[in-house]
Amino acid sequence: MTTVPDEEMFEQPCPIRDVLDRIGNQWSLLILEALAPGTLRFNALMREIGDISKQMLSRTLKQLEQDGFITRTLYPEVPPRVEYTLTPLGRSFLEPMQQLVVWADTHHGAIVAARTRYQALQE
Amino acid sequence: MTTVPDEEMFEQPCPIRDVLDRIGNQWSLLILEALAPGTLRFNALMREIGDISKQMLSRTLKQLEQDGFITRTLYPEVPPRVEYTLTPLGRSFLEPMQQLVVWADTHHGAIVAARTRYQALQE
DNA sequence: ATCTCACGGTCTACATGTTAGACCAAGTTT
DNA sequence: AAACTTGGTCTAACATGTAGACCGTGAGAT
Numbered sequence: 001m002t003t004v005p006d007e008e009m010f011e012q013p014c015p016i017r018d019v020l021d022r023i024g025n026q027w028s029l030l031i032l033e034a035l036a037p038g039t040l041r042f043n044a045l046m047r048e049i050g051d052i053s054k055q056m057l058s059r060t061l062k063q064l065e066q067d068g069f070i071t072r073t074l075y076p077e078v079p080p081r082v083e084y085t086l087t088p089l090g091r092s093f094l095e096p097m098q099q100l101v102v103w104a105d106t107h108h109g110a111i112v113a114a115r116t117r118y119q120a121l122q123e
Numbered sequence: 124m125t126t127v128p129d130e131e132m133f134e135q136p137c138p139i140r141d142v143l144d145r146i147g148n149q150w151s152l153l154i155l156e157a158l159a160p161g162t163l164r165f166n167a168l169m170r171e172i173g174d175i176s177k178q179m180l181s182r183t184l185k186q187l188e189q190d191g192f193i194t195r196t197l198y199p200e201v202p203p204r205v206e207y208t209l210t211p212l213g214r215s216f217l218e219p220m221q222q223l224v225v226w227a228d229t230h231h232g233a234i235v236a237a238r239t240r241y242q243a244l245q246e
Numbered sequence: 247a248t249c250t251c252a253c254g255g256t257c258t259a260c261a262t263g264t265t266a267g268a269c270c271a272a273g274t275t276t
Numbered sequence: 277a278a279a280c281t282t283g284g285t286c287t288a289a290c291a292t293g294t295a296g297a298c299c300g301t302g303a304g305a306t
Contacts, residue, residue, distance in 0.1 A: 015231035016156075016224050022234075026147045033139075042254050053294050058255060068237025078301050079253030089233055096222035103219040104142035110212055111142065114191025165283050176265050181284060201272050202282030249306075256299085263292070268285105275280075 022067055027052060027060045029097065032086070035070060036094055039085040069093065145190055150175060150183045152220065155209070158193060159217055162208040192216065 023029060027049075034040065034048045046057055061084060064070045069090035075081040086094070146152060150172075157163065157171045169180055184207060187193045192213035198204040209217070 016227050017153075019227035019231055019234065020152055020223075021149060024147065024149050024152050026144060029143055029147050030140075043252080053296095054255070055257090055295090056293065059293095066238055066241045067234045068240075074254090077253095079303090080255085080301090082254060089230060089237070092230065093226060096219070096226045099219035099222050100143075101139050103216060104139050107212060107215065108138035108142055111145075111190045114212070115189055117191075118189045166281090176267095177284070178266095178286090179264065197283090200282090202274090202280095203272095203284085205283060247306100249304105251302105251304085253301090254299105256297105258297085259295095261292100261294070263290100265290070266288095268287085270285085271282100273281085276278085 022063065023069075023093070025060075027056055028064060031057070031060055031064065032069065032090060032093065032097065033101070035084060035086050035090070039083050042082050042084070045084065064090070145186060146192075146216070150179055151187060154180070154183055154187065155192065155213060155216065155220065156224070158207060158209050158213070162206050165205050165207070168207065187213070 023032070030049050030052070031045065034045055040048065042057070042061075045061075046052060046054065049057070052060075061070065061072065065072050068087055071085050071087055073083045073085070075083070146155070153172050153175070154168065157168055163171065165180070165184075168184075169175060169177065172180070175183075184193065184195065188195050191210055193207050194210055196206045196208070198206070
């Protein structure tokens with residue numbers, strides 16, 4: 001399973017997989033959402049998200065910067081000020097993501113209901 | 124950080140968070156996508172996805188079933204046959220998800236370019 | 247003048263999540 | 277009768293995520 005059988009060598013960058021692996025995780029999505037209203041500083045982001053560790057915030061921000069979703073601006077003051085802002089690419093991603101958020105909001109009730117139903121069947 | 128300051132007690136099920144925590148991960152998204160064309164059996168799903176472990180597939184499927192995205196049908200034959208199918212809820216999720224896939228496909232080039240640019244700035 | 251806090255991180259030890267692979271029971275193929 | 281198939285579960289190794297200490301500088305409180 002580490003080595004893919006020769007028959008299906010789709011290890012060549014499948015764009016969907018590549019992108020989904022990056023943004024398809026709680027933190028990236030949440031950070032992007034937090035940045036949607038506007039620029040935020042590191043600690044402000046942390047407060048906004050609430051339960052992310054510094055390390056994961058730092059690491060995920062670095063990834064998002066690498067992939068061109070956000071820019072990182074360091075103002076060499078003291079104490080240091082670092083601002084994170086969505087790039088046009090990042091902002092363009094907000095649209096499909098909003099669809100997702102709307103879907104989540106709309107169908108949340110159905111999901112909770114499904115869970116309850118499932119629970120009931122378990123006894 | 125374990126205990127949220129009293130001021131911002133949004134521990135009440137934020138629907139977006141709740142839903143995103145579940146489907147906001149590689150495997151859920153990938154399984155849902157694999158199931159989009161139609162019903163699949165356990166091992167077929169594993170082959171389709173390619174690099175998921177049995178345990179994670181099993182666990183994620185159980186979650187998706189709980190949340191009402193898919194149904195699990197066991198045919199008591201031997202060897203056992205188990206089929207996974209999207210529910211209407213699951214199918215309705217495909218739409219915002221497709222938007223995301225289209226976005227990924229469209230902007231993949233830009234992301235790769237951003238990575239290259241970032242790499243170049245590092246030396 | 248010293249004590250403490252804020253800033254944006256990094257580092258380390260621990261906790262949790264994920265993986266590969268053995269194992270299961272029973273029927274079908276070799 | 278030995279081996280393979282099915283859909284999983286279990287375990288031990290490994291990868292990832294967490295909390296919390298720590299850093300240096302400057303400002304405000306004592």
